[in-house]
Amino acid sequence: MEPTETHIVGRLLLSSALVGYAVVTLRADLGETHATNPRWLRHARFHVVWQSLTNAAIILLGLVLIWWPGPMLRPRLYLAGAFGAIILGTFFVTTLTRSLFGGGLRDAEGEPPLRLDLGPATTTFDANVVIFTILSIILLAGVVTITL
Template identity: 50%
Template sequence: MELAYDSHLLARILLSVATVGYGVVTIKADLNATHATNPLWTPHARFHVVWQVLSYTGVALIALGLIWIKGQLEAERLYLAGGLAAAMYGAFFAAMLSRPIYGGVLYDENGYLPFRPPFGPAGWRW
């Protein structure tokens, strides 16, 4: 049996980790009593969080297909999957950095308990 060499294996693994981050972790973080089924949230806000999570999951499934399904334009598909991840994480960090404009916070008093990340400014709580 001959082992096939995949010159893009490391890229596939790293892109998969990034994709699972926005496509699966959001399910765990948001489809629970602290967000989507939180009775203190307005029904419309709950609708939006479910829509967001399902959209992220759908995009992640497409990205995983681009990453792992064999076919033509292999490198280009990896770049596209990377672009999708950059868009997802870029939007998160843009929302995080623009919180003063719209009055947002990284945690909710009736949701997850905030924690201090091991990096960043002293006032950061997630």
């Protein structure tokens, strides 16, 4: 099947979601608040680097599936979308179950929450949840677009 304009839009949306996730997580997880944080246990730092590199490799494979010329374009696009859905979906599952293992969305020296001032009231949002929600919407839009 030859790529159509719809496929190009879908490919761009899928790629944007995957690259967005890679940039955000690699920047945070391999930085001073996570992988090189001396207050973290050495084994926890090992796991965050391993997880980050695994996710980056999966994202790279997803990008190859999206842009490599050849047959079976639609199934490859669905598979790349599934990779993104697994990575982003497991973030949300972990977020919802963090009380089971004593996890937190952020550390004190991590990214501060996003603040929204609405007159006298201030609402805060976790930056990871906001960013990954936006990336999930972009990913979903890409999957929907390739089904058209």
